Amino acid sequence: MTADDGHDGAQYLAGSPVRVSILRTLRREPRRPADLTDAVDATRTTVQRILGGFRERDWVVKRDAAYRVTPTGKRVHEAYETLLDEVALADRYGRFAADLERVDAGLPPEALDAGELTVATDRNPLAAVDRLTELLREGRDAEIRAVSPIVIQQFNRAAAAALDAGAEVELVIDRDVAETSVSEFGPATDRALDDDDATVYVSPEPIEYGLFKRDDVACVTAYDRRNNPRCVFESTEPIVTEWVDDRFESLVADARRLSAVVEEA
Template sequence: MMSEENPRDGIRYLSGSPARVAILRTIRREPRRPAAITDEIEATRTTVQRVLAGFRERRWVVTREGDYHMTPAGERVHDAYESLLEEVELADRVGRFAADLERADAGFPAEGLTCGELTVADGRDPLAAVDRVVEIIREAAGEEVQAISPIVTRRYNEAAAGTLDHGARIRLVIDKEVMAASVAEFTSATERALEDEDATVLVAAEPVEYGLFTRGDHVCVVTHDDRNSPRCVFESRDPIVRTWAEERFERYCDGAKPLTEVIDGMTENRSSTM
């Protein structure tokens, strides 16, 4: 028997060969003889025998009447390893989105990362995120919408106008920088925001660093690149994500002022300096 090894050695042993992982998975499903394992994973008999000997030394498997059976300890090793792989795969898939939110100190719940679908803009489709947000806005016709946005674009404005025309009611929170850009570049959209009873725009006291869009139980979270272009769109209907979204929306609403009040204040300040 082998001497007691450092647990990290066991991790390195298992992860050091795809064949070892495949053999462990095979035995986890049901007890097998070496020949059956060799046929299933397309490995040489020598390789299988060597790996099985390593498992047996670590007490992950035992032999009984010629079959290799996994021990309870081996089951735990297998299941923990598979869970780790799933977590690493998840981190690869949503890592950029999660990192963007963490830089914004958004407090997004880690468990929520497994409960949604992700759209990512990349070299193959640089507008994927923008296109998806526009689709989501258009799908909100006739519904109550709550949104936070760190950017203003013509496509967003056009989609929102169409949604309002079809009976939506929108409550939007922006920051002062977005408000200034909207007033300067999108006059008609600003005027509609001021005049349409179904559109409520609030100007937050703090900068907005990510997008958030909710309607019913549908939550959409948008992160942006260094040029403030939409990069990742995460969508979920999970209660954990919904609760987070509601809390973040209310946080931005606290201390926010109606767009009308902010613009009137700007006008008064200009008048007093003339």
Template sequence: MPQDQAVYGDVQFLTGSPHRRAVLAALCDEPARPHELCADIDATRTTIQRILAGFRERQWVVKHDGDYRATVAGRRVSEQYEALHEEVTRARRFGPLAAHLGPVADDLPVGALESGRLTVSEDGSPLAVLSRFTEWLQAVEGDFHAISPVVARPFNEIGAELLSGETDIEFVIDSTVLEQSKAQYESDLELGADHDGITIYVHETPISIGVAFDDERCCVVAYDDGNNLKAMLEAGEGDLYDWTTEVFERHRERSVPLASVYEGENTVGGR
């Protein structure tokens, strides 16, 4: 049998039943006899004997004086299976976020996924992320920085409220958002362009991700192709906060101030 096929068969054997994983994990903890494993795992004696025979065949387990114990190879297999199980569990939880973030999130730290608060818009709650993101924006403290691939009246209104206080804002958009703002929210755009408390930047290429942070918190927002909010991950200071600020700075470096865009348009129009 080819090596790869044999290895695939071993993987199938271990993952084919939760009883097999439980037996191997139990023997990694301490040696045991079949009747002890039956009691701990709630499986029949026949099932346990069949599992032990399969493990002995693969040299993951050995028998000595009636006791079965895991070999160093069996322990390694058990450890790696546990790591894979945890990663797949994490992938299932964060799939809605990962599916819509795109390649910009390839370096998103694993710790951020484990410690952050996740909100997902699903069939039963299609506006869950919109509602949570609105709440997050309304609680901004200190200076505020954001990247957004969309423009919407509720977000503009919250921005205006922040500017009425002592909040300084840096906001990165792309040309599509700029054109939509000109067409639908001209007065809001003029407020942003003229207000000393906000600096708007226009990114050189389309933006596909939303990030925001204030002095103590951050969030990452994923959108679908129709710019609907699909998932949001938020946290306080830590790995996600550091990653969010780095993403914002990279986008800002590749952008030009809105005032420069207006100056360029006026220059062209005046020729």
């Protein structure tokens, strides 16, 4: 038996929300057809027809005038509910996952179950920027690790506020961001070079996604093709925090200090 053998059954169940509702209702407790019509808001004829389809597939049996789900029916229902959950997850995290996959970030798929997402929208295009800025500003007396493919004034000001409040900041940027920082954000660059609590590394390779770690909070930021931050995925779960730490250490291992890059330039 192959996966294709179950296609007809899957298509049958997915073909009507009422079918799913009836199977879900019978999972809770056996019911008579008349009880099902009220529970799922369907006509008795529709309910009888669906119950007949379920009986043909051995998903339900009739006993003592009530219909009961069989063990195979329970497995079918559980698998279908899992599929619905996965589709809902894809709808919620689709853009974030696609942007990270496009740049080969390597975030484990199971991590998507372990966090919350802030998404930039047409109505709030700065939602992701605002969330990252807030996390930075809240970093008083904290050890902050970050990776960023862009430099903007909001991030510079938030990082300065964190440093003023006693934070220690480690940041990885790429060469393009370093050049922009030197040419357009002189005061912020000077502080990064002079402040003992700030360490900036320059990656030899382009950076295409963002990372942030503060205490037990870790974030992964997905950027669109124009390098706008679109989604911030935030979590305190080890599967995310440990992955962020590993990626940060890997980038630092291949990077050079900003001071060395500036001196060379």
